[in-house]
Amino acid sequence: MSQSAMLKESNDTHSNQTLAKRFKIWMAVLIVSMIAGGGAILYRVIEGLAVTNLSTFVPWGAWVAFYIFFVGLSAGAFLLSTLIFVFGMEQYERVGRFALFTALICMVVALTFILLDLGRMDRAFNAMMYWNVLSILSWEVRFYLIYMVLLATELWFAMRIDLIKLAKDKSAGLKGKLANVIRLGSSDTSEISAKKDHRWMKILGIIGIPIAIIGVHGGTGTLFAAVAAQPYWNTPLFPIIFVVSALVSGTALLIAMYVIQRKVRGKSVDLTMIKGLAVLMIFFLIIDLTLEFYEFLVAGLSMKPDKMAVLDVMFTGPMSWSFWGVQIFLGAVVPIYLVFSKRTNQSVKALTIAAVLVVIGIIGVRFNIVVPTQIVQSMKGLPEGFYFPNWVEWLSSLGVVAMGLFLYSLGARFLPLETQEGEVKGHE
Amino acid sequence: MGTKYDVLINEGLVNGADILKSSKYDTSLGLNMAEDARRLSDGLISEEEFVSKYQESVSKEFNQKLEVHASEGSHDNVKWGMVIDLRKCVGCETCTVSCKAENRTPPGVSYNQVFIEEEGTFPNVSRTNIPRPCMHCDKPPCASVCPVRATYKADNGIVVQDADRCIGCRYCMVACPYGARTFDFGENYDEMLGYEEVTSPEHGMDRGKRKEGKAPVGTVRKCNFCFHRLERGEEPACVETCIGDARYFGDLNDPESTVSKLANSSRAFRLKEEYGTEPRVYYLR
Ligand code: SF4
Numbered sequence: 001m002s003q004s005a006m007l008k009e010s011n012d013t014h015s016n017q018t019l020a021k022r023f024k025i026w027m028a029v030l031i032v033s034m035i036a037g038g039g040a041i042l043y044r045v046i047e048g049l050a051v052t053n054l055s056t057f058v059p060w061g062a063w064v065a066f067y068i069f070f071v072g073l074s075a076g077a078f079l080l081s082t083l084i085f086v087f088g089m090e091q092y093e094r095v096g097r098f099a100l101f102t103a104l105i106c107m108v109v110a111l112t113f114i115l116l117d118l119g120r121m122d123r124a125f126n127a128m129m130y131w132n133v134l135s136i137l138s139w140e141v142r143f144y145l146i147y148m149v150l151l152a153t154e155l156w157f158a159m160r161i162d163l164i165k166l167a168k169d170k171s172a173g174l175k176g177k178l179a180n181v182i183r184l185g186s187s188d189t190s191e192i193s194a195k196k197d198h199r200w201m202k203i204l205g206i207i208g209i210p211i212a213i214i215g216v217h218g219g220t221g222t223l224f225a226a227v228a229a230q231p232y233w234n235t236p237l238f239p240i241i242f243v244v245s246a247l248v249s250g251t252a253l254l255i256a257m258y259v260i261q262r263k264v265r266g267k268s269v270d271l272t273m274i275k276g277l278a279v280l281m282i283f284f285l286i287i288d289l290t291l292e293f294y295e296f297l298v299a300g301l302s303m304k305p306d307k308m309a310v311l312d313v314m315f316t317g318p319m320s321w322s323f324w325g326v327q328i329f330l331g332a333v334v335p336i337y338l339v340f341s342k343r344t345n346q347s348v349k350a351l352t353i354a355a356v357l358v359v360i361g362i363i364g365v366r367f368n369i370v371v372p373t374q375i376v377q378s379m380k381g382l383p384e385g386f387y388f389p390n391w392v393e394w395l396s397s398l399g400v401v402a403m404g405l406f407l408y409s410l411g412a413r414f415l416p417l418e419t420q421e422g423e424v425k426g427h428e
Numbered sequence: 429m430g431t432k433y434d435v436l437i438n439e440g441l442v443n444g445a446d447i448l449k450s451s452k453y454d455t456s457l458g459l460n461m462a463e464d465a466r467r468l469s470d471g472l473i474s475e476e477e478f479v480s481k482y483q484e485s486v487s488k489e490f491n492q493k494l495e496v497h498a499s500e501g502s503h504d505n506v507k508w509g510m511v512i513d514l515r516k517c518v519g520c521e522t523c524t525v526s527c528k529a530e531n532r533t534p535p536g537v538s539y540n541q542v543f544i545e546e547e548g549t550f551p552n553v554s555r556t557n558i559p560r561p562c563m564h565c566d567k568p569p570c571a572s573v574c575p576v577r578a579t580y581k582a583d584n585g586i587v588v589q590d591a592d593r594c595i596g597c598r599y600c601m602v603a604c605p606y607g608a609r610t611f612d613f614g615e616n617y618d619e620m621l622g623y624e625e626v627t628s629p630e631h632g633m634d635r636g637k638r639k640e641g642k643a644p645v646g647t648v649r650k651c652n653f654c655f656h657r658l659e660r661g662e663e664p665a666c667v668e669t670c671i672g673d674a675r676y677f678g679d680l681n682d683p684e685s686t687v688s689k690l691a692n693s694s695r696a697f698r699l700k701e702e703y704g705t706e707p708r709v710y711y712l713r
Pocket residue numbers: 561562563564565568569570571587603604605606607608609650705
């Protein structure tokens with residue numbers, strides 16, 4: 001991160017007013033989406049799961065797909081933050097706290113999705129009260145909570161000094177007051193304490209890596225892979241693919257979020273860093289595609305009928321557009337081209353589009369994990385299932401995602417997530 | 429004997445006290461005993477308690493001896509199992525229908541189904557009807573995935589579904605290789621009079637009227653080998669009503685039982701043995 005970039009920010013042409021206005025419009029859009037989604041959620045809560053397109057034949061649908069998507073984003077974003085805080089890749093420092101905060105919000109969103117999906121939301125707490133050692137899902141619930149506490153703690157250490165500075169700053173207004181509460185009485189801004197913070201972040205990051213990989217996301221993959229009755233999921237590669245695609249989507253999301261935020265605030269974008277991250281994203285994506293290629297190749301060559309049936313649905317069924325169109329074309333071919341082509345890889349815009357496409361592609365990946373295998377029924381005589389989310393599921397999903405963005409925007413507005421906020425703040 | 433789910437009839441009946449008053453025996457004794465008999469069948473009191481409470485008054489009033497009978501025909505070491513003879517099955521789905529009637533399952537919920545498999549090309553075709561209840565697997569994948577242990581293997585071999593604990597995550601549904609689980613979306617046969625009067629008598633529980641948002645609505649449901657019938661010495665409804673007499677039910681722990689002998693015959697096989705689920709339902713080919 002260079003000094004010149006900072007100086008540029010001070011020449012900010014956007015006035016506070018336009019920024020405030022943009023923020024207001026953005027928040028208004030989110031609130032409207034939340035109200036619309038909230039209506040759908042209310043409808044679902046009152047009427048039960050019958051108002052969705054879920055059925056006994058396809059019991060898991062869009063909400064489960066979104067749940068694993070957001071768990072993946074979270075794990076990916078967190079692992080990226082460890083590159084910075086544990087492995088000292090300072091070139092990415094600017095996205096460090098955003099990564100942690102994004103990871104936390106994504107978990108909140110993921111858990112909201114899974115809550116919506118429960119047949120009996122009122123018994124959600126049972127998942128904490130009872131424990132089944134053999135059930136991966138039972139472990140996951142606990143891992144998610146530990147992981148969220150860890151994320152919050154690490155984020156706190158990352159922001160601590162800035163929080164104290166903000167709390168002392170009389171002109172910081174609401175932001176300062178909030179900082180004063182969140183700093184939890186801590187007031188030491190010395191070099192030594194900063195060092196200590198970094199040590200803590202490193203320790204938490206190191207503990208977090210296995211929790212995120214094995215516990216949170218690998219675990220979510222295992223949740224699927226351990227189901228013998230679903231031959232498509234039932235391979236040891238599956239959890240690994242989960243983790244790698246988490247890295248893909250996490251990196252992509254951070255690129256997109258970072259660029260969009262900076263642009264909206266009329267600030268400069270660190271192109272070198274974006275390029276670095278984009279290459280990293282494509283690197284993960286290619287590993288992901290390779291793993292999946294082998295997954296399909298082995299399944300195809302071994303000609304196990306029940307696996308072939310699922311692949312058949314995925315590649316040629318009525319929903320195959322989500323595989324070829326979303327997952328492969330939009331989510332892989334186009335972004336790889338954008339990042340490697342000399343014509344586009346110098347442009348922030350093209351790289352951001354690539355990142356957004358990758359995120360969308362991973363949504364496709366998640367749907368293709370959850371749905372096609374359930375279309376093929378476990379018993380020959382059962383009617384073939386079909387599933388496409390209905391308006392209740394779409395609208396409520398929109399609402400939940402809007403809630404995530406809302407929380408995120410509040411955080412980005414009122415928390416010192418920007419590195420060296422202190423120095424930049426005066427010019428905002 | 430008063431079954432719990434004929435509330436419908438009960439409501440139409442005259443007051444019990446009035447009837448008892450016309451008899452020459454003690455009215456309050458009759459009412460109290462009836463009350464406690466209900467609690468006994470709900471499992472709230474034991475038979476011993478019931479007997480010791482009424483022994484004296486019964487012998488005084490009726491000059492009869494009240495005895496504990498439960499230990500006779502005890503089910504302690506029983507491991508229930510089923511055998512279905514595919515050569516006898518005619519594919520009439522009587523089992524499916526009687527199961528729905530017995531367990532009062534709502535639309536979309538069916539514990540039993542009959543699959544029809546046709547093989548070969550004309551004129552060399554064969555057709556097999558495969559009735560499928562829950563297999564009550566000895567190694568049930570549905571139970572091992574359940575995060576809250578709402579479904580589990582009981583000592584008597586039955587894979588139990590606890591409608592009061594299930595959170596409705598439907599993990600068990602994707603994990604069951606036999607498609608034996610259905611989700612209760614809360615639909616009703618509302619064209620039928622009194623459809624909501626009684627729900628799911630499974631496991632001998634009286635849950636009262638079926639109401640929106642009340643268990644078992646929103647939970648996963650499955651066959652329980654008609655446990656409530658076994659408790660009173662009856663066979664599961666599907667076994668009893670099978671018109672081809674294709675189903676056998678009994679104790680697989682007892683080597684002399686019909687089911688044990690049939691399950692050991694060379695015709696016996698189980699569905700999807702490769703999954704290692706060890707079903708307790710055997711088929712005769
Ligand atoms: S058949 Fe399915 S529901 Fe029944 S015990 Fe086996 S796995 Fe569980």
